Amino acid sequence: xNCDDLLKALNDYVDGRVxxxxxxxxxxxxxxxxxCQIVVDNIRQTITLYKAGEPYELPVEFRNELRRSLRDKWxxxxxxxx
Amino acid sequence: MADxxxxxxxxxxxxxxxxxxxxxxxxxxxxYTLARRIVRNVEDAEDVVQESFASVVEHLADFREEASFYTxxxxxxxxxxxKLLRKRKGLSTVPLDxxxxxxxxxxxxxxxxxxxxxxxxxxxxxxxxxxLLDRALEELDEKYRLAFIxxxxxxxxxAAAAQALGITEGNLKVRLLRxxxxxxxxxxxxxxxxxxxxxxxxxxxxxxxDDELR
Numbered sequence: 001x002n003c004d005d006l007l008k009a010l011n012d013y014v015d016g017r018v019x020x021x022x023x024x025x026x027x028x029x030x031x032x033x034x035x036c037q038i039v040v041d042n043i044r045q046t047i048t049l050y051k052a053g054e055p056y057e058l059p060v061e062f063r064n065e066l067r068r069s070l071r072d073k074w075x076x077x078x079x080x081x082x
Numbered sequence: 083m084a085d086x087x088x089x090x091x092x093x094x095x096x097x098x099x100x101x102x103x104x105x106x107x108x109x110x111x112x113x114y115t116l117a118r119r120i121v122r123n124v125e126d127a128e129d130v131v132q133e134s135f136a137s138v139v140e141h142l143a144d145f146r147e148e149a150s151f152y153t154x155x156x157x158x159x160x161x162x163x164x165k166l167l168r169k170r171k172g173l174s175t176v177p178l179d180x181x182x183x184x185x186x187x188x189x190x191x192x193x194x195x196x197x198x199x200x201x202x203x204x205x206x207x208x209x210x211x212x213x214l215l216d217r218a219l220e221e222l223d224e225k226y227r228l229a230f231i232x233x234x235x236x237x238x239x240x241a242a243a244a245q246a247l248g249i250t251e252g253n254l255k256v257r258l259l260r261x262x263x264x265x266x267x268x269x270x271x272x273x274x275x276x277x278x279x280x281x282x283x284x285x286x287x288x289x290x291x292d293d294e295l296r
Contacts, residue, residue: 007189011259035195035280042195042266042274045202047234049269052206053215055115062128063110069132070106073139074099081097 001025006036014043087151095142102142106135109152113159119219119231120163121170130166134159156236160246164228186256190263195282196274205273218268222261229257230265 001009006029012018013026030037058066074081087108093101110131117130137158138145145154198205205211219227232243233254244254 004189004191007191007259007263008186011255011262014262035192035282038195038197038280039192039266042192042198042270043262045198045273046262046266046269049202049206049211050215050219050230050235050265052203054206054209054212055111056118056127058110058114058131059124059128062131066106066110066128066132066135067103070102070135070139071099073136074102077139078097078099081099 001029003029003033003036006030006033007039010040010043014040014047088147091142091145091147091151095145102139105138105151109155110135112152113155116156116159116231116236117163119235120160120228121166122220126163126166126170130159130163133162137162160232160236160238164246167224185260189260190267192263192267192282194267194271194274194279196270196276196279198270198273199275199278200273214269214272218265221268222264226257226261226264229254230261233258234262 006026009018009022009026013023018026030040087105090101090105094105113134114127114131117127117134118124121127121130134155138155145151149157200208219230222230228247229243232238232246233240236243238246240251240254244251247254249257
């Protein structure tokens with residue numbers, strides 16, 4: 001396996017779904033290739049960073065409007081409940 | 083947290099608005115974030131959030147609680163968001179096998195290769211990170227962006243994400259790989275330690291089809 005082959009198998013490796021035979025070749029390439037090790041680390045870090053990133057804040061007016069409209073909808077759907 | 087949601091869902095199913103409102107408060111931000119990332123503008127994202135919670139009110143009785151409440155809610159929102167995208171600009175749903183072959187063949191090679199100077203968990207707490215993350219995602223080609231959002235951010239399986247986008251699993255995998263490589267490149271240019279940047283050795287430049295040359 002060379003660096004290009006490794007790129008192609010990268011997804012399955014990062015997702016832990018790589019075929020065991022491919023995995024062995026993947027890891028033996030990684031063990032001797034520092035740039036590829038870093039690329040694999042970088043990709044994992046990229047996914048982690050996006051997952052951990054701060055969510056967007058709702059615009060205040062929209063947030064209020066959302067509550068109002070959902071309350072109205074709720075009353076129609078479940079009349080007589082609180 | 084899931085137990086708390088189960089309780090809130092049960093109380094909401096019994097007609098208690100306060101329980102439903104607690105679920106809205108808990109999930110409106112992640113839902114809005116998901117919508118913003120898919121549709122890329124404020125108004126459409128608001129529509130998606132509004133319609134998604136309205137759908138929940140409408141179909142709450144049918145929610146069988148096989149998945150978590152947020153999983154169910156985010157699937158509803160994803161469907162609304164993709165529908166809106168298709169309406170806005172005719173999102174391609176045709177599996178383009180030829181383009182997939184080309185996309186799989188000409189993968190962009192990593193250029194800026196350096197270990198990050200900060201752990202992602204620590205970087206995530208830095209407010210200056212958010213514009214960078216948002217911009218990098220926005221600059222991705224739509225088909226790559228959607229693959230990344232559905233698979234890596236929303237955590238859908240390859241099959242579920244491919245189905246949601248109306249493409250083959252093979253197509254989805256290639257798009258996801260390109261998305262991950264492009265985002266890695268962008269973020270590593272910002273977060274990689276320049277002093278530790280690796281000059282790519284010669285085997286990175288060797289001919290692609292080296293087997294054929296022997």
